[in-house]
Amino acid sequence: MTLSGALAVASCTDPGMVRSHNEDSIASDGDQGLVVLADGMGGYNAGEVASGMATTVIITELQQLLEKRVPYEIDAHSGQLVAHQLLHEQIAKANTSIYQAAQSQPQYAGMGTTLVVALFYDNKMTVAHIGDSRMYRLRGGELRQVTKDHSLLQEQIDSGVITPQQARQSQNKNLVTRALGIDPIVEAEIHDYETQPEDIYLLCSDGLCDMVSDDDIGLALQTLSSNLKLCAQHLVQTANDNGGRDNISVILVRVLRDYPAPRSIVGKMMSWFK
Amino acid sequence: MAKLILSMDGLVLKEIALTKERTTIGRKPHNDIQIDNLAVSGEHAVIVTILQDSFLEDLGSTNGTVVNGQPIKKHFLQNNDIIELGKYKLKYVNEAVAGQAKAADFEKTMVLRPGSVKAATPAPAAAAAPVAAPVAAAAAGGARNFSDTVAGQSATAAPVAPPKPAAVPQKNGALQLLSGANAGKELDLTKPLTTLGKPGVQVAVITRRPQGFFITHVEGVSFPVVNGKTLDAQAHSLNDHDVIELAGVKMEFFLKT
Numbered sequence: 001m002t003l004s005g006a007l008a009v010a011s012c013t014d015p016g017m018v019r020s021h022n023e024d025s026i027a028s029d030g031d032q033g034l035v036v037l038a039d040g041m042g043g044y045n046a047g048e049v050a051s052g053m054a055t056t057v058i059i060t061e062l063q064q065l066l067e068k069r070v071p072y073e074i075d076a077h078s079g080q081l082v083a084h085q086l087l088h089e090q091i092a093k094a095n096t097s098i099y100q101a102a103q104s105q106p107q108y109a110g111m112g113t114t115l116v117v118a119l120f121y122d123n124k125m126t127v128a129h130i131g132d133s134r135m136y137r138l139r140g141g142e143l144r145q146v147t148k149d150h151s152l153l154q155e156q157i158d159s160g161v162i163t164p165q166q167a168r169q170s171q172n173k174n175l176v177t178r179a180l181g182i183d184p185i186v187e188a189e190i191h192d193y194e195t196q197p198e199d200i201y202l203l204c205s206d207g208l209c210d211m212v213s214d215d216d217i218g219l220a221l222q223t224l225s226s227n228l229k230l231c232a233q234h235l236v237q238t239a240n241d242n243g244g245r246d247n248i249s250v251i252l253v254r255v256l257r258d259y260p261a262p263r264s265i266v267g268k269m270m271s272w273f274k
Numbered sequence: 275m276a277k278l279i280l281s282m283d284g285l286v287l288k289e290i291a292l293t294k295e296r297t298t299i300g301r302k303p304h305n306d307i308q309i310d311n312l313a314v315s316g317e318h319a320v321i322v323t324i325l326q327d328s329f330l331e332d333l334g335s336t337n338g339t340v341v342n343g344q345p346i347k348k349h350f351l352q353n354n355d356i357i358e359l360g361k362y363k364l365k366y367v368n369e370a371v372a373g374q375a376k377a378a379d380f381e382k383t384m385v386l387r388p389g390s391v392k393a394a395t396p397a398p399a400a401a402a403a404p405v406a407a408p409v410a411a412a413a414a415g416g417a418r419n420f421s422d423t424v425a426g427q428s429a430t431a432a433p434v435a436p437p438k439p440a441a442v443p444q445k446n447g448a449l450q451l452l453s454g455a456n457a458g459k460e461l462d463l464t465k466p467l468t469t470l471g472k473p474g475v476q477v478a479v480i481t482r483r484p485q486g487f488f489i490t491h492v493e494g495v496s497f498p499v500v501n502g503k504t505l506d507a508q509a510h511s512l513n514d515h516d517v518i519e520l521a522g523v524k525m526e527f528f529l530k531t
Contacts, residue, residue: 224467224492241484
């Protein structure tokens with residue numbers, strides 16, 4: 001199944017103004033409706049290794065699986081939506097690969113990565129995330145954060161210890177409560193969302209949202225929507241102009257048209273009788 | 275590590291490192307910071323420290339707790355805050371903020387595993403079950419509207435400003451239209467991004483950066499012309515009195531003092 005022409009995708013990744021390494025990794029396949037972003041952590045180059053493994057495993061495996069599996073169908077064995085099942089399995093696979101590498105090679109000990117993945121199909125998307133890499137949506141001039149960070153700060157906000165405004169001043173940034181590759185098993189948070197033509201989705205590492213206010217992100221998405229590549233570069237540049245203290249990665253997805261699932265006649269008949 | 279410097283009438287009495295999760299302040303001897311003064315309540319206030327952040331809470335004291343001149347009930351301490359208890363002053367110093375070289379290390383993303391922070395604080399250790407509905411979170415998070423295209427000045431009134439070292443160029447820029455129906459009109463370039471042209475035909479954007487103003491082609495087959503020269507896809511730095519031609523309209527860029 002291909003979504004050719006339904007989505008426009010652009011991305012940009014940059015080490016920022018302070019770091020020498022870029023520990024972020026990004027991958028995308030617009031025709032398959034697949035975007036992946038990971039922000040690695042760990043000493044020396046271990047962060048790059050972890051995030052690179054995550055994006056590579058997830059994109060290559062899913063590309064192959066999507067040749068034969070249909071994301072909007074229900075899996076006969078598990079009763080799960082195939083999209084969820086595929087994401088669960090491949091995230092678990094990436095987790096195992098990173099965890100085993102970290103266990104077996106001392107230079108990779110303790111490495112891990114955040115992850116945000118989106119799979120677009122049938123006028124919908126399934127988003128899986130772990131850690132503090134985010135997805136935002138711009139619809140009708142309104143910017144909303146789609147994912148909720150797995151971080152100490154988010155937990156403090158949820159429990160009322162601090163307000164979102166105070167969180168901007170906190171010294172406890174970058175403490176994630178979930179990451180890929182740290183433990184033998186990880187649970188990704190997975191949700192489905194309807195999409196609409198003209199929606200713009202932004203996947204980003206914390207190097208963007210820590211340095212650029214939501215207002216400025218929204219303004220950039222709104223103003224530069226007709227040139228996604230320029231928009232991605234502009235967001236990275238703004239983060240760098242504001243100090244660029246961390247690696248900065250962005251992936252932008254713009255929904256150009258509807259992309260309903262090409263269901264068979266029999267399938268349609270079945271749905272009428274339900 | 276954050277610390278408090280206790281002083282009275284400008285005289286430093288002692289320094290207290292905030293090593294404990296709860297540091298109590300009061301007149302009675304069992305407090306971590308004992309201040310033997312009648313203006314201070316027996317159990318006056320407490321400082322809860324969670325990793326690098328510290329929160330001050332008044333424990334219903336008779337004379338109250340004042341931070342930077344404001345009476346508070348609960349306060350998220352920031353570097354160099356002055357806490358006043360009667361005649362005594364406590365200055366909050368957070369070394370992590372003060373030492374920028376060290377701060378860079380703190381910004382490395384780390385995993386906080388359940389159990390690595392003692393959870394006696396108001397924060398429940400919700401690490402295992404924060405799978406809350408993201409839609410509700412987004413709604414509560416306050417969606418912002420950008421539909422206003424001309425007047426929205428995000429930089430001036432934003433209550434939540436990210437760290438912006440020298441994010442604003444010294445001079446303000448503006449455009450004056452030289453031809454077309456609106457010839458003579460001025461447009462102040464106050465926003466970080468200002469688009470020019472006709473959507474679908476030709477659009478360029480002027481970005482306001484710490485280094486100055488830049489014009490970049492956004493969409494359309496023809497590219498903007500600056501001082502008679504056609505630009506390429508790269509951003510072009512604008513100088514005072516540059517003449518821009520775009521979608522059949524001429525305009526002059528100038529810096530305001």
